[in-house]
Amino acid sequence: MSSKRLLTVALIAGEASGDLLGAHLIEAVKQHYPNCRFVGIAGPLMQKAGCESLYPQEALAVRGFVEVVKRLPSILKIRNGVVSQLKQMRPDVFIGIDAPDFNLGVAEKLKAAGIPTIHYVSPSVWAWRRERVNKIVHQVNRVLCLFPMEPQLYRDAGGKADFVGHPLAQTLPLQPDQEAARRQLKLEEAEQVITIMPGSRVSEIDYMAPIFLETVPLILREYPNAQFLIPAATTATRERLVKMLESEYYKRLPIRVMSAHATLACVASDVVLVASGTATLEVALCKRPMVISYKISALTYRMVKHKIKVPHVGLPNILLGKGVVPELLQHDATPHKLAGAVIHWLNHPEQVQALQDDFTQLHQTLQLNTDELAAKAVLEEAKVVW
Numbered sequence: 489m490s491s492k493r494l495l496t497v498a499l500i501a502g503e504a505s506g507d508l509l510g511a512h513l514i515e516a517v518k519q520h521y522p523n524c525r526f527v528g529i530a531g532p533l534m535q536k537a538g539c540e541s542l543y544p545q546e547a548l549a550v551r552g553f554v555e556v557v558k559r560l561p562s563i564l565k566i567r568n569g570v571v572s573q574l575k576q577m578r579p580d581v582f583i584g585i586d587a588p589d590f591n592l593g594v595a596e597k598l599k600a601a602g603i604p605t606i607h608y609v610s611p612s613v614w615a616w617r618r619e620r621v622n623k624i625v626h627q628v629n630r631v632l633c634l635f636p637m638e639p640q641l642y643r644d645a646g647g648k649a650d651f652v653g654h655p656l657a658q659t660l661p662l663q664p665d666q667e668a669a670r671r672q673l674k675l676e677e678a679e680q681v682i683t684i685m686p687g688s689r690v691s692e693i694d695y696m697a698p699i700f701l702e703t704v705p706l707i708l709r710e711y712p713n714a715q716f717l718i719p720a721a722t723t724a725t726r727e728r729l730v731k732m733l734e735s736e737y738y739k740r741l742p743i744r745v746m747s748a749h750a751t752l753a754c755v756a757s758d759v760v761l762v763a764s765g766t767a768t769l770e771v772a773l774c775k776r777p778m779v780i781s782y783k784i785s786a787l788t789y790r791m792v793k794h795k796i797k798v799p800h801v802g803l804p805n806i807l808l809g810k811g812v813v814p815e816l817l818q819h820d821a822t823p824h825k826l827a828g829a830v831i832h833w834l835n836h837p838e839q840v841q842a843l844q845d846d847f848t849q850l851h852q853t854l855q856l857n858t859d860e861l862a863a864k865a866v867l868e869e870a871k872v873v874w
Contacts, residue, residue, distance in 0.1 A: 495521055495870060498579035498603075499528040499539060500570065500594060502548040502587025504688035504721040505766040507531030509608060510585050512655050514539055516863035521872060527577065529570060531722070542570055546690070546724055548590055563590065571597045580870035583608050584628075596627040604869040608632045608862065610649070613641055621645045629869055632862055635807065636853065650865055653856025660751065660773045662851055669756035673717070680714040680834060682707065683757040683776075684743075685750065685767050686729075688721035693728045695783050696763045699821055701732065703761065704741050706827035711834060716743040717757070719750040759833045761826060764801050764815070772804040773851050775844045777833040778813050780805075783821040804850065812846050 497517060501510045511533035514526050518538070526539040529548065535541055543566050571594055574582065582598045584591025586609040595605040605628045613621050614637055624631065625647030633639050634654045642649035670676055684704075686696035704716055720726030729745050732738060746753060750767065754760055754774040762768050764782035771778045780802040800806050802815050814829045816822075833840060 493523070495524045495872065496577060496579040497524055497526050497866065497870070498574050498577070498582040498598075499526060499530065499534065499585060500583075500587070500591050501529065501531055501534060501545060501585040502590055503545070504531060506585040506587060506609070507533045507545065509655060510534040510539065510583075511537040512659075512859045513583070513585075513608070513862050513866065516859035517866055520863060521867060527579070528574075528582075529566075542573055546722065548587060567594060570594060574598060574603070575601050579603060580872075581606065581866055583866060585609060588624075592624060592627045599627065599629065604629050604871075606630045606632060606866060606869055609634055610638045610642075614638065621647070630865060632865055634854070634858075650861065651856075652861040652865070653858040654769065654773075654854040655858040656770055656773050657851050657854035658856065658858045660770075660851070662848060662855075664755040664774050666755055669752050672752060673756050675715060675756055678713070678715040680711045680759075681717065681757045682714055682830060683717045683719065683750075683753040683760045683762075685719065685754075685760060685762040685771075687763040687765065688725065688767070690724050690728055692763055693725050693732075696781065696821075697729060697732055699781070699783065699823060699826070700761055701738055701741070701743075702823040703826045703830070704738075704743065706823055707830055708741075710827075710831050714742070716741070717746060717753040718743060719746045719748060719753045721748065721750070723747075759830050761830055764817070766803070768813075769803045769807075772847045773854075775847045775851075777840050777843055778804075779826055779829040779833070780813060780815045780817075781821045781826055782817050784818070804847070807850055807853075808846055812843055 499510050501507045514537040517524060529543050529545055530539040530541040531545040547566060581604045583606045584595050588611040595607060599605045607628045610631050610633045621641050622645050625642055625645045631642050631649040633649055633651050636651050639649035639651050675681055684700045686693055686700050707714055718729055720729055726745060726747055754771050754776050757776055760771045760776050760778040762771055762778050762780055764780050768780055800811060804813055805811050816825050
């Protein structure tokens with residue numbers, strides 16, 4: 489294919505973590521093939537990198553069975569619409585970034601129409617519903633995996649998969665500078681800094697933020713001079729958090745809501761209270777102790793509990809193969825238990841040092857040239873000579 493020909497790359501990212509992956513991928517593809525159009529469903533980072541968004545990304549950011557059912561008609565309308573538009577555009581390749589429940593359905597229809605398809609970020613098939621592997625290898629031409637144990641599962645099923653490392657491991661330094669982060673955030677005088685990360689979706693904020701915010705006064709009893717940061721992933725989540733903090737119960741608390749800058753907040757912190765998900769890996773790569781928590785509707789929890797096949801749900805614990813950080817989930821996700829776990833880290837600096845050694849080892853395992861490897865796979869599927 490001539491490098492002068494316009495290459496069209498379609499991408500769909502369903503939430504903030506996918507938006508970050510997509511933005512890095514777009515920049516890497518442009519380095520090798522500048523004459524490229526990017527189109528699909530994109531968040532602010534992908535749009536800034538040059539991707540045209542056909543629908544708002546926030547419309548896809550829902551979690552849990554019950555929540556998805558409520559929004560199903562609008563989600564299906566978006567999926568049908570984007571499939572129809574992409575079939576007309578005939579992109580050279582389609583990349584679904586995470587959000588497998590949405591993206592794999594799109595990929596299946598586009599692949600059937602003769603458009604090469606990639607799924608970027610393997611679903612957690614090693615954790616639950618492993619039988620999905622057989623279906624996925626028929627829905628997409630290739631899977632790009634962030635973790636080293638994943639590709640073999642797809643190859644065993646006759647599919648094509650690559651371990652590309654994790655982009656956060658590529659971009660974050662092995663030795664984060666806490667003092668510099670505190671200076672940048674004007675926190676030099678703070679005795680303890682605790683970052684709160686209740687999720688990247690509005691629905692997660694609604695579930696997790698009240699529990700996390702109720703934890704703050706309990707920590708302040710033990711550490712009255714502590715400061716709290718909440719980096720909001722999107723404008724919508726920031727607005728929801730700011731509204732919560734306007735209540736009489738919360739407004740006097742020493743909490744600063746930030747627009748993005750999650751990494752900076754993590755590096756500046758002594759401890760991070762974080763909702764289970766991709767953010768837990770970001771905290772680990774910042775070498776910070778954390779308390780992982782999550783809570784979903786009772787119905788959703790009953791439906792998924794028996795399908796989970798691993799002893800841990802937090803990515804750092806899964807990847808290291810041991811419970812290095814506490815996980816307080818569902819009924820254990822109470823302010824008193826969360827506060828106790830945060831205070832434990834503050835009281836035991838020797839345990840923090842051992843944890844940081846584990847996290848450094850994990851960082852080195854995941855540290856490949858992710859953007860370059862992912863871009864290579866995209867251009868290969870688009871039949872561009874690398």
